[in-house]
Amino acid sequence: MMQQVVLCDADNTLWDTDSVYAKAQEALLSRVEAILDIRNLAHGRLDFVRRYDQALAAKHHLHFRYPPIMLVFGLADGLRGGSPDVAARAALTGHRNSDAISIPLAEQIVADYVGARDKTPGLLPGVEEGLKLAQRRGLGVYMLTEGRIEKQRKIIEIHGLGWAFESVLEVTKTVTQFRRLRERFASASVTVIGDQPDRDIEPALSAGCSAVLIPSRFRPAWHISDSWESATYVASDFSDAIAWITKMPAAI
Ligand SMILES: [Mg+2]
Incomplete structure (x- = not known):
């Protein structure tokens, strides 16, 4: 006994697990920046992603299991100056402020992001x-x-x-x-x-x-x-x- x-x-x-997520989130941010051709974040990159991530989790009924495509569009809004709160609300209601990222492109970004997140910690x-x-x-x-x-x-x-x-x-x-x-x-x-x-x-x-x-x-x-x-x-x-x-x- x-x-x-x-x-x-x-x-x-x-x-x-945190390091694996951090790498995946920073790579996701880089992808969105490259597509929008906006690179104004030298510092606090991870922090930036996590503010939008948390705003989405706070509003979505699945909490942190919200569909990651919302983070792609949330970050796109954020890079253009939208606050986490406003960007999260727009992503949740499917309201997109720009066509720079098509749905198929966003789905590809999500597939890579999910793959990176599933790496063994x-x-x-x-x-x-x-x-x-x-x-x-x-x-x-x-x-x-x-x-x-x-x-x-x-x-x-x-x-x-x-x-x-x-x-x-x-x-x-x-x-x-x-x-x-x-x-x-x-x-x-x-x-x-x-x-x-x-x-x-x-x-x-x-x-x-x-x-x-x-x-x-x-x-x-x-x-x-x-x-x-x-x-x-x-x-x-x-x-x-x-x-x-x-x-x-x-x-x-
Ligand atoms: Mg734990």
């Missing part, structure tokens, strides 16, 4: 070391994913980490779901590891789990926000997270 269970977020906790620092330590100490490690189970299994396989996980669990990260997992492993201590305070840490704590935050490495280390403080422990990387868990009492 496992005494210590670790429920582990995948994107930006185990592997660097690299492992984050300390992940292999941490997983080996977890195995040596007999921790039961489960990977959590919100609805991309096949893709995540494939990334595990490509990195040769099949040995490291008891299984991959598809969950929505709500208090209810974490509570269900807490009950499933009732005789063990259960710790959630993740990079997002609102998605990983807070619901896990509310469900009676411990929660270790590994802050996104793109955030400066000195910028400790209030929401970090709720985490049971803030780790410097994945192996630090596992090392901390191995020092916890085996059962609560």
